[in-house]
Every structure is written in structure tokens, then in C-alpha cells.
Amino acid sequence: xxxxxxxxxxxxxxxxxxxxxxxxxxxxxxxxxxxxxxxxxxxxxxxxxxxxxxxxxxxxxxxxxxxxxxxxxxxxxxxxxxxxxxxxxxxxxxxxxxxxxxxxxxxxxxxxxxxxxxxxxxxxxxxxxxxxxxxxxxxxxxxxxxxxxxxxx
Amino acid sequence: xxxxxxxxxxxxxxxxxxxxxxxxxxxxxxxxxxxxxxxxxxxxxxxxxxxxxxxxxxxxxxxxxxxxxxxxxxxxxxxxxxxxxxxxxxxxxxxxxxxxxxxxxxxxxxxxxxxxxxxxxxxxxxxxxxxxxxxxxxxxxxxxxxxxxxxxxxxxxxxxxxxxxxxxxxxxxxxxxxxxxxxxxxxxxxxxxxxxxxxxxxxxxxxxxxxxxxxxxxxxxxxxxxxxxxxxxxxxxxxxxxxxxxxxxxxxxxxxxxxxxxxxxxxxxxxxxxxxxxxxxxxxxxxxxxxxxxxxxxxxxxxxxxxxxxxxxxxxxxxxxxxxxxxxxxxxxxxxxxxxxxxxxxxxxxxxxxxxxxxxxxxxxxxxxxxx
Numbered sequence: 001x002x003x004x005x006x007x008x009x010x011x012x013x014x015x016x017x018x019x020x021x022x023x024x025x026x027x028x029x030x031x032x033x034x035x036x037x038x039x040x041x042x043x044x045x046x047x048x049x050x051x052x053x054x055x056x057x058x059x060x061x062x063x064x065x066x067x068x069x070x071x072x073x074x075x076x077x078x079x080x081x082x083x084x085x086x087x088x089x090x091x092x093x094x095x096x097x098x099x100x101x102x103x104x105x106x107x108x109x110x111x112x113x114x115x116x117x118x119x120x121x122x123x124x125x126x127x128x129x130x131x132x133x134x135x136x137x138x139x140x141x142x143x144x145x146x147x148x149x150x151x152x153x
Numbered sequence: 154x155x156x157x158x159x160x161x162x163x164x165x166x167x168x169x170x171x172x173x174x175x176x177x178x179x180x181x182x183x184x185x186x187x188x189x190x191x192x193x194x195x196x197x198x199x200x201x202x203x204x205x206x207x208x209x210x211x212x213x214x215x216x217x218x219x220x221x222x223x224x225x226x227x228x229x230x231x232x233x234x235x236x237x238x239x240x241x242x243x244x245x246x247x248x249x250x251x252x253x254x255x256x257x258x259x260x261x262x263x264x265x266x267x268x269x270x271x272x273x274x275x276x277x278x279x280x281x282x283x284x285x286x287x288x289x290x291x292x293x294x295x296x297x298x299x300x301x302x303x304x305x306x307x308x309x310x311x312x313x314x315x316x317x318x319x320x321x322x323x324x325x326x327x328x329x330x331x332x333x334x335x336x337x338x339x340x341x342x343x344x345x346x347x348x349x350x351x352x353x354x355x356x357x358x359x360x361x362x363x364x365x366x367x368x369x370x371x372x373x374x375x376x377x378x379x380x381x382x383x384x385x386x387x388x389x390x391x392x393x394x395x396x397x398x399x400x401x402x403x404x405x406x407x408x409x410x411x412x413x414x415x416x417x418x419x420x421x422x423x424x425x426x427x428x429x430x431x432x433x434x435x436x437x438x439x440x441x442x443x444x445x446x447x448x449x450x451x452x453x454x455x456x457x458x459x460x461x462x463x464x465x466x467x468x469x470x471x472x473x474x475x476x477x478x479x480x481x482x483x484x485x486x487x488x489x490x491x492x493x494x495x496x497x498x499x500x501x502x503x504x505x506x507x508x509x510x511x512x513x514x515x516x517x518x519x520x521x522x523x524x525x
Contacts, residue, residue, distance in 0.1 A: 010394055018397035050241040052387055052398075054208065055328065056428045058342060060249045060307060060405060062321020065328045065343035067350050068430055070208035070385065072241055072398060086389060090399030091209060131253065136297035138255055141271040145263060 016107055019120045020100040021089040022127060028099040031119040035112055040080040041102055047075035047087075047094035073097035079105050176221050190214035199402070199431020200224060204472060205231035206332075206351040208401050208430050225353075225472050232473050245386040245395055249405045249428070252381040254302050256432075260375040261409060267305035272380060273432075308376040309407055309424070318409065318422040338464045342448070345467060349443055350429055352470030354436045360460040361442035369446045369458030372411035373425065380404045380432050404433045408441035413452050423452065 023031075032038070051069040058065055074088040075098040085105025087097040103119060106112030177184065191198050191214040201213040205228045213231055220226035256272025259265050271277075312318035328343035340348070349357065364371055382400040389396055406427035414420030425445025427437035446460040459465050469475060 013392075014394060014396050021396070021398045048239075050239040051207075051235065052241055052385070053243045053330070054385060054401065055244055055246045056249070056346075056403075057246045057321070057323070058346065059309065059321035059424055059426045060407065061309075061323075063323045063326060063328065063343060064246050065346045066243075066330050066332075067247070067347070067403075067428055068203070068206035068208065069235060069240070069332075070244075070401060071212065071238070072387070074241065076391075086392065088387065088389070088396065088398050090385060090401070092212065132301075133297070134253065134255070135301045136299060137295040138270050138272055138302050139300055140296035140298040141256075141273075142298065143269040143271065 013104075013107070016116070016120055017086065017088075017100075017104055019123045019127075020087060020103055023096070023100065023103075023119060023123045025093065025096055027119060027123060027126075028096060028103070031103065031115050032099065034115050034118070035106075037111065039102060039106065039112065041098075042078045043075065043098070044078050044084065045074070045076040047073060047098040047101075049073045049092045049094055075101040077101040077105055079109075081109065083109065176219075185218060187211055187214040187218060190217055196432060197222075197224065199433050200354060200436070201227045201231055203430040203433055203436060204228045204351055204353060205235065207231050207235045225476050229473050229476065242387055245388070247383040247385065247401070247403065247428075249379060249381075249383060249403070250305075250307060252379070252383040252403070253400070254305060254379060254381040255402075256380040256434075257305055257377065258375070259308050259377045261308060261377075262311065265306070265308060265311065265377075267303055270302065305379070307407065308409070312376070312409070312422060316419075316421065319413075319424060321424075336467070338467075339450075340463060340467060342444075345447055345463065346426065346428070346440075346444060348467045348470060349427075349440045352440070352443075353472035353475070354433070354439065356470050356472070356475075357439040357443050358435060360446070360466060361439035363458065364442055364446045364460045369449065369456075369461040371423075371425070371442065371445045373442055373445065374409045375438065376407040376409040376424075378404065378406050378434055378437065380434065402431050404429050404431065404437040406434070406437035406441040408438070408445055410445050423448070 049071055050073075052072045053069050054067045055064045056067045057063065070090055071092050072088060072090060073092060073094045073096070074086070075094070077085050077087075077098065079085070079102070083105045085101040085103070085107075087099065087101030087104060089097055089100060103112070103116045107116040191210045194214075194217070195210075197217055198210050198213045201216055201224060202208050202210065204224075205213065205216070207213075209231075212234065213227070216227040216230040216234075217224070219230060254270060254272075256274060257267065257270045259269065263269070309318055309320070313320055328347075329341050331340075331344050331347050336344070363369070365373075380402070382402050384397050384400055386395045386397050388394070404427075406425075408425035408427070410423045410425055412420040413423050423445065425441040425443075425448070427440030427442075427444065429437045429440060443460060443466060446458070447463050447466060449456050449461040450463075454461070456462060
């Protein structure tokens with residue numbers, strides 16, 4: 001499974017799917033509205049909500065253990081062109097999972113490729129922004145120790 | 154013997170209708186929304202997710218609302234909901250080293266790389282009730298500081314640099330899953346950690362406290378606590394690679410405990426580990442203390458205290474199981490109790506009879522003694 005990660009096309013798709021998983025309902029809706037023609041979609045699986053067991057590592061880096069489950073929604077779709085898309089994200093929002101699957105399938109196509117690129121760029125910019133803000137807020141709570149000089153010398 | 158008794162349907166319906174009314178409370182006040190609970194009572198949401206063993210802030214908020222704020226009831230509801238869903242798979246292990254840090258403190262190193270990041274903590278507040286919070290006062294935006302947080306080395310890595318601490322090995326074994334297999338003692342450490350991660354915060358806190366007071370002492374230091382957002386990655390078998398599906402907030406506690414050595418190995422610090430859903434520092438600390446106490450057998454320590462007794466701790470830490478068994482006592486036990494009534498009446502009759510007999514035999518001997 002890890003061998004596939006070396007392929008640059010796979011790398012791009014992984015990144016795109018990761019961003020589509022984080023796209024808000026409003027972002028997906030706006031991108032949907034930007035499509036010239038709403039695509040014809042066949043549901044191959046779902047959209048459905050289920051569980052994924054989240055695992056951790058003992059001590060942070062040792063053997064795996066089961067931490068607890070999380071809700072996950074997923075969808076697999078086929079477009080009229082035959083292209084297949086996968087959507088999967090944390091939470092119970094099946095509509096978002098289905099839209100994410102459609103945009104995954106539309107990536108790189110003439111009818112939707114540019115919309116998907118713009119959507120992913122917008123999501124990425126938002127995530128970077130949120131991350132920077134949160135990081136700078138956390139950094140403001142860093143303790144700067146100083147030593148009080150005591151005595152004559 | 155069980156005897157089916159019918160009746161009570163109307164009373165039950167009306168009781169639930171009354172519950173719905175009391176849950177809503179004064180209609181002149183606005184109803185509380187799940188979004189408000191998730192945003193403004195987020196640590197309650199975190200606790201429900203952790204002990205229900207299901208990460209979903211929206212559903213946890215709904216459960217809290219439905220349970221009128223009764224946390225164990227909310228945990229029960231969410232745990233029950235979990236059983237209605239199919240399992241799609243198992244995630245890649247969360248990487249706490251790479252997580253987006255919201256808080257990170259160490260009690261063992263003042264100047265550790267990355268520094269002490271306090272984050273949104275109750276520590277150093279004066280715990281004075283704040284009347285100015287009433288209403289909807291303006292809350293200033295948080296301060297910011299450039300330079301970011303950076304990659305934060307673990308305290309265990311620092312100690313490992315000198316081999317001063319035991320390191321965990323990954324043999325690649327598939328971890329046991331307590332939700333899929335009946336528990337059989339002794340458990341693996343992985344199964345214990347799964348139980349503790351969903352265990353009742355109050356129960357684990359009390360046990361952790363007991364170890365500090367001498368009942369299974371382990372001499373702990375907080376090597377490090379970190380709270381942050383970890384990326385969840387799952388494998389997509391159809392595609393042959395893994396993808397990120399979002400982030401979960403977790404709290405990790407690395408407890409550093411007093412040393413163990415042997416003929417083969419020089420003394421090293423030992424470790425207790427806690428990892429919990431959400432911002433749950435107290436729980437993560439209690440978990441790490443209990444984890445270390447439960448490793449007593451592994452280190453050849455004498456097992457003398459409740460916190461070291463795996464079967465005792467694990468069998469009683471689940472508050473859904475505990476509340477089920479305790480609360481079932483209020484359900485009708487009419488027939489059982491009739492049997493007990495009959496028994497105590499027979500015992501009393503026998504006692505009276507013996508008393509009368511011994512009085513006749515021994516004259517004025519007190520009845521109480523005769524009954525023995």
C-alpha cells in the first residue's frame with residue numbers, strides 16, 4: 001500500500017481527497033453552483049455513515065492500541081463519463097461525503113477540473129489561515145522564564 | 154422465576170412526556186442548540202465522546218441535550234447509538250508527535266525545546282466565581298505571537314537520548330479489541346489502554362489519587378502533556394493508498410515513573426501512558442497513573458493495592474456497565490422480594506420456635522442467645 005505513495009499522481013490525488021474531506025458544506029455548495037452543468041451521478045456505494053476505529057500507539061511510538069471509534073461518512077459515485085470518485089470524511093454528514101466523491105471524480109476533467117482546483121485551493125487557503133491563527137494564539141501562551149538575580153554577586 | 158406483568162403503559166408514556174417538558178424547561182427562555190453546547194460546553198462534549206468511545210462532537214452535544222446534562226446518561230445514549238453503525242475499518246495510528254499543538258507542558262524540563270505552551274487552561278485561574286460572565290459580555294480576541302509553535306520533540310525522546318527511559322517496542326502485533334472480543338484476564342496492555350481510554354473519569358481519578366497516597370505508589374512526574382489536533386488517515390482498499398479524512402482533538406499524557414533495572418539492564422525510568430479524546434487533561438493524567446500502576450506484574454512489583462489489580466480496575470471502570478447494574482436495582486423485583494419475604498418470615502418463625510423451646514429447657518436463658 002505504501003508503494004503507491006511514491007507515485008506523484010497518487011500524491012496529488014491524496015492531497016485533493018484530504019482537502020475535499022475538509023471542505024465545508026458551504027464551500028461544496030458554492031463549487032457545485034459554479035459547475036456549468038450539474039453532473040449526472042450514479043451512487044455506487046452509499047452515501048453512508050459508519051465507524052472507523054481510531055488507533056494510537058502505546059507511549060506515542062510503541063505498539064498500536066484501539067483508542068475508540070469515530071463516525072465516518074463515505075460515498076462512491078460514477079459519472080456519466082465512467083469516472084469514479086471517492087468521498088470520505090469524519091462525521092455524520094453524508095451529503096458532504098457525496099459531494100466530495102463527485103468532485104474527486106470531476107478532478108482533471110474538462111467539465112469540472114478547474115472548479116475542483118479552485119475549490120481545493122480555497123479549502124487549503126482557509127486551513128492554512130486557521131492553522132496559522134491557532135498556532136500564533138498558542139505561541140502567545142508560551143512561558144518566557146526569567147531568573148531573578150539574588151544576592152550581591 | 155420471571156412472571157410477566159402487564160400495565161403501566163399510560164404511566165410510562167406520561168412520564169416520558171413529563172420528561173420532555175422538564176427537559177425543555179421554562180418556555181419563555183430560548184431553547185439551547187447543539188451548536189451552542191458543542192461550542193460553549195465543549196469539555197462536557199469531550200467527556201461524553203471519550204467515555205462513549207465515539208468521536209462525533211455534534212452527536213455528543215445532542216446526547217447531552219437529550220440527557221438534560223446528565224453525563225453518564227449522555228454517554229449511555231451515544232454508546233448505544235454506536236452499536237447501530239457498521240464499522241468501515243481501522244485508522245492508521247494517530248501521530249501525536251505531528252499533531253497540531255494547542256497546549257504542551259512538562260513538569261520535568263523547564264526549558265524543553267518548543268517551550269511550555271499553556272494553551273486554554275484553567276491552571277492559574279483563581280477559581281473565583283465570576284459574576285461578570287452573566288449575560289453576553291464582550292470577549293476580547295486572543296493574543297497572538299509570531300514564530301509559530303514548531304515541531305515539538307517529546308520529553309521521552311530527550312530522556313531516550315541517554316537511554317534513561319524505557320522505550321516502547323512495536324512488534325507489529327494486531328491489537329486486541331475489547332468491543333469485539335470477550336474480556337479475558339490478564340489483558341494485553343493495548344486492551345487495558347482501550348478500556349482506560351473509555352473508563353469513567355471519576356473512577357480513574359480516584360484510583361490515580363490512591364496511588365499517590367500510597368496504595369500502589371509509582372513516584373510519577375508529568376514528563377509531558379500535549380493537547381492538539383491529530384490527523385486521521387484511513388486506507389482506501391479500492392485505491393491502494395491512505396487518505397486523510399479530518400482531524401480529532403486528543404490529549405496525551407506521558408508520565409515518567411521511578412526506575413527499574415535488572416542484571417541485564419541498568420536502571421531506567423518507567424512510563425505510564427494516557428491518550429483520551431478531546432481536551433481531557435485530568436482524565437489523561439489519571440489514565441497514565443493507572444496504566445503504570447497496572448504494569449506492576451510486568452516489573453515484578455508486589456500487588457497490594459486496588460489500582461494495581463487489573464481485574465478490579467478494568468471490570469469496574471466502565472460507567473455504562475456500572476450504571477446499568479446499579480440502576481437495574483430500581484426496576485421491579487417484586488417476585489424476588491416475595492421470595493425473600495417468605496424466607497425471612499420462615500427464619501423468624503424458626504427463631505421464635507427455638508426460643509420457646511430453649512426457654513422451656515433452660516428456664517430464664519435470654520432468647521437472643523438461644524437463637525444462636
